[in-house]
Amino acid sequence: MSGFNTKAVHAGGGADPQTGAHATPIYQTSTFTYFDAEQGRALFAGEKEGYIYTRISNPTTRALEVKLAALEGAEDAVAFSSGMAAISALMVTVLKSGDEMAFLDPIYGGTDGFFQEILTKFGVTIHRCHDLDALQNVLSDRVKMVFFEPVTNPTLKVWDVEKVVNLARAVGALVVVDNTFPTPYLFRPLEHGADVVVHSATKYLSGHGDLIAGVVAGKADLMHMVRFEGLRHLGGALGPFEAFLLMRGIKTLPIRMDAHARNAQKVAEYLQGHPAVRAVHYAGLRSHPSHEQARRYLKSAGGVLAIELDGGFAACARFLDSLKLFTQAVSLGDVESLACHPASTTHSPMPEEAKKAVGVTDGLVRLSIGIEDADDLIADLEQALRQVKGEDQRELSFLGSSI
Numbered sequence: 001m002s003g004f005n006t007k008a009v010h011a012g013g014g015a016d017p018q019t020g021a022h023a024t025p026i027y028q029t030s031t032f033t034y035f036d037a038e039q040g041r042a043l044f045a046g047e048k049e050g051y052i053y054t055r056i057s058n059p060t061t062r063a064l065e066v067k068l069a070a071l072e073g074a075e076d077a078v079a080f081s082s083g084m085a086a087i088s089a090l091m092v093t094v095l096k097s098g099d100e101m102a103f104l105d106p107i108y109g110g111t112d113g114f115f116q117e118i119l120t121k122f123g124v125t126i127h128r129c130h131d132l133d134a135l136q137n138v139l140s141d142r143v144k145m146v147f148f149e150p151v152t153n154p155t156l157k158v159w160d161v162e163k164v165v166n167l168a169r170a171v172g173a174l175v176v177v178d179n180t181f182p183t184p185y186l187f188r189p190l191e192h193g194a195d196v197v198v199h200s201a202t203k204y205l206s207g208h209g210d211l212i213a214g215v216v217a218g219k220a221d222l223m224h225m226v227r228f229e230g231l232r233h234l235g236g237a238l239g240p241f242e243a244f245l246l247m248r249g250i251k252t253l254p255i256r257m258d259a260h261a262r263n264a265q266k267v268a269e270y271l272q273g274h275p276a277v278r279a280v281h282y283a284g285l286r287s288h289p290s291h292e293q294a295r296r297y298l299k300s301a302g303g304v305l306a307i308e309l310d311g312g313f314a315a316c317a318r319f320l321d322s323l324k325l326f327t328q329a330v331s332l333g334d335v336e337s338l339a340c341h342p343a344s345t346t347h348s349p350m351p352e353e354a355k356k357a358v359g360v361t362d363g364l365v366r367l368s369i370g371i372e373d374a375d376d377l378i379a380d381l382e383q384a385l386r387q388v389k390g391e392d393q394r395e396l397s398f399l400g401s402s403i
């Protein structure tokens with residue numbers, strides 16, 4: 001099974017060994033019966049393979065993990081009840097008091113908040129790095145982990161992944177990549193030297209906005225630790241029904257991602273020339289500073305873009321409140337188009353200086369482009385941008401008349 005599309009459809013699937021069911025059954029059970037006490041002892045001692053309790057593993061979630069590992073080219077994967085459960089379980093498994101970790105800014109605000117508010121409480125020193133020079137400056141053998149998003153949320157910058165990997169490798173740090181935005185269809189970090197991949201599977205992997213899930217993928221021995229420490233002791237297990245839905249969603253990941261990216265490219269090109277839009281952040285645009293990096297690493301620039309409007313929060317609010325087809329909500333990667341104001345929502349945990357330094361400004365709006373007709377999306381954006389402009393003109397004329 002070598003092609004990505006084939007793996008997306010078949011990996012982890014196949015006839016159920018008990019019943020021959022073609023679709024992976026939902027094993028909706030909390031616990032699994034031992035046929036005698038000796039079996040229970042052997043399972044707990046790790047002398048026998050088998051299912052014990054759904055917080056640790058379950059046949060439906062296991063089928064999903066096999067699929068996810070195949071797609072990322074990883075030895076194994078562990079599924080979680082959310083992206084944050086996956087990220088926090090990995091950190092708790094790998095890091096200990098006295099360690100240092102570095103991350104490339106920006107990242108999802110919830111991850112940022114977890115690093116600042118939780119990891120530091122447990123004695124881990126965090127280095128926030130705005131660029132690769134800053135990263136190089138903080139790296140030492142005390143830094144045990146380097147974490148980054150290859151396509152940044154929400155600014156859509158594409159990092160030079162191999163440069164980051166080489167810097168981290170030089171000090172023996174574990175390289176962890178949050179691959180939520182590109183998904184393994186557009187980019188596979190392990191092929192470029194990263195050690196671990198994490199995901200909010202809530203987004204494109206699911207694709208339908210109807211579940212919350214996360215995943216960690218990497219070497220089998222590390223995934224064993226993640227399962228028996230981070231998952232078992234913290235307890236962020238994915239339910240079997242969500243695992244089933246995710247399996248189903250992933251089967252169409254390649255065709256959905258192509259449709260998202262095609263639409264995003266059209267929308268970005270339209271927005272690029274718009275007089276009400278100060279900047280468009282989308283690496284599919286030739287003019288974008290990350291364009292060459294995107295061509296080097298990504299199959300396409302994906303489905304999320306960001307725009308900057310003049311007039312700060314007030315202008316963004318007018319724009320967002322005027323959208324009719326786009327839904328005003330956080331999250332991304334759904335078949336429906338979504339729009340949000342990161343500085344006041346998803347990225348509100350970021351310190352203000354960091355927001356300023358990496359461009360999470362009050363004028364930034366993030367657009368997750370769905371798979372509707374691009375012309376309809378453009379028409380919706382056009383009418384909402386007219387509202388921003390109209391209001392601005394009214395404000396200006398009011399100002400003018402009062403002077």
Ligand SMILES: Cc1ncc(COP(=O)(O)O)c(C=O)c1O
Pocket residue numbers: 082083084085108110111149153178180181199200201202212213214331
């Ligand atoms: C890049 C990224 N990583 C992680 C997360 C957290 O995932 P979840 O919401 O599934 O916990 C998000 C959520 O928006 C995200 O955008």
